[in-house]
Amino acid sequence: MISEYLPFALPDIGEEEINEVLDSLRSGWLTTGPKTKRFEEDFAAFTGTGTEAIAVNSATAGLHLALEAVGIGPGDEVITTPYTFTATAEVVRYFGADPVFVDIKPETFNIDPEQIEASITPRTKVIMPVHFAGLACDMDAILAIANKHGLKVVEDAAHALPTLYNGRLIGTLNSDATVYSFYATKTITTGEGGMIVTRDPEIAKRCRIMRLHGISRDAFDRYTSTKPAWHYEVVAPGCKYNMADLAASLGIHQLKKAWSFQKKREAMATHYDEFFSDLPIILPPKSLPGDTHAWHLYVIRLTEDAPVTRDRFIELMSEKGVGCSVHFIPLHLHPYWRDRYNLKSDDFPNALKAYESAVSLPLFTKMDEDDQQRVIDSVLEILG
Numbered sequence: 001m002i003s004e005y006l007p008f009a010l011p012d013i014g015e016e017e018i019n020e021v022l023d024s025l026r027s028g029w030l031t032t033g034p035k036t037k038r039f040e041e042d043f044a045a046f047t048g049t050g051t052e053a054i055a056v057n058s059a060t061a062g063l064h065l066a067l068e069a070v071g072i073g074p075g076d077e078v079i080t081t082p083y084t085f086t087a088t089a090e091v092v093r094y095f096g097a098d099p100v101f102v103d104i105k106p107e108t109f110n111i112d113p114e115q116i117e118a119s120i121t122p123r124t125k126v127i128m129p130v131h132f133a134g135l136a137c138d139m140d141a142i143l144a145i146a147n148k149h150g151l152k153v154v155e156d157a158a159h160a161l162p163t164l165y166n167g168r169l170i171g172t173l174n175s176d177a178t179v180y181s182f183y184a185t186k187t188i189t190t191g192e193g194g195m196i197v198t199r200d201p202e203i204a205k206r207c208r209i210m211r212l213h214g215i216s217r218d219a220f221d222r223y224t225s226t227k228p229a230w231h232y233e234v235v236a237p238g239c240k241y242n243m244a245d246l247a248a249s250l251g252i253h254q255l256k257k258a259w260s261f262q263k264k265r266e267a268m269a270t271h272y273d274e275f276f277s278d279l280p281i282i283l284p285p286k287s288l289p290g291d292t293h294a295w296h297l298y299v300i301r302l303t304e305d306a307p308v309t310r311d312r313f314i315e316l317m318s319e320k321g322v323g324c325s326v327h328f329i330p331l332h333l334h335p336y337w338r339d340r341y342n343l344k345s346d347d348f349p350n351a352l353k354a355y356e357s358a359v360s361l362p363l364f365t366k367m368d369e370d371d372q373q374r375v376i377d378s379v380l381e382i383l384g
């Protein structure tokens with residue numbers, strides 16, 4: 001059992017991760033170096049099929065670099081969902097470009113492809129789908145729209161490691177780039193970190209340059225190449241987005257566990273479902289046959305028959321010692337996005353409705369059976 005209070009999420013760090021960090025500390029190489037290189041190689045082997053993997057210090061950084069690499073500029077439009085974390089849309093603003101929000105499908109919380117097509121203008125450059133909770137978006141439809149209109153696709157896969165779509169791993173579809181997050185609460189973690197995956201060598205090259213000050217070779221090459229160690233060339237005003245070896249040390253071992261973590265999460269989600277089917281709850285959507293859900297989040301929706309409001313439910317769960325969360329407060333309800341684009345709360349009725357009834361229950365691999373039973377008992381006491 002975790003402790004008196006069961007938090008909403010906890011990382012699952014083993015002795016292998018700890019020893020790898022100690023090894024880096026003892027080696028004297030803390031920043032981008034051999035461990036980051038190995039993590040990238042392992043990651044590219046994991047996604048396979050000719051992919052390159054570029055490690056960065058967050059998914060936000062990765063999304064920023066991916067948009068830069070596909071050529072986003074001022075006045076361009078990027079179509080995305082309001083049902084996401086602000087990072088997805090904020091990186092668009094870094095370029096003076098504009099996110100164009102389109103509503104989600106009420107069943108999946110994922111962007112509605114039909115509404116994407118209706119929102120395309122001559123300024124549209126990119127579609128940015130978000131695989132909410134780890135459930136794949138309708139990528140065939142999204143990629144077909146992108147193809148038809150000559151648009152780029154950058155996938156926000158912060159929740160989607162590992163997610164399968166039509167039997168293929170998210171990250172290996174025909175999009176331009178896919179970005180994963182290794183934030184502390186995500187399915188695998190490096191504390192802070194992210195990975196860009198692409199099959200386009202030009203995008204990969206540009207991201208590698210831009211993640212470290214626009215320097216044309218990264219620090220690892222700089223210190224191991226046969227050219228004079230002091231020599232480097234700046235070819236663009238880049239960013240400081242490189243991953244440190246301390247973080248990559250965690251990532252190397254977390255990645256090896258990605259599928260076993262997924263299996264545990266899936267089993268826990270199924271276990272929740274069994275207890276909740278008779279309650280005033282809409283259970284989380286399941287993946288389609290041939291797909292695999294990463295189960296980053298287990299999001300229930302309270303129905304109108306529930307004896308308590310969503311907010312009260314979370315309070316009562318907390319009083320019973322169980323931490324819950326809400327994913328997400330849709331972007332159009334936040335002051336910045338609302339005021340910048342003059343958005344009304346009912347502009348995205350499906351996102352609004354999902355938000356008003358959604359609760360994310362604890363679902364993480366360090367929970368044992370007793371921990372999960374505590375969550376189940378608390379839910380049954382409040383809603384049963």
Ligand SMILES: *Cc1c(COP(=O)(O)O)cnc(C)c1O
Nearest residue numbers: 058059060085087158181182183
């Ligand atoms: C966590 C998250 C991000 C940002 O990830 P960081 O690694 O913290 O930058 C982006 N998009 C979504 C949907 C997320 O949940």
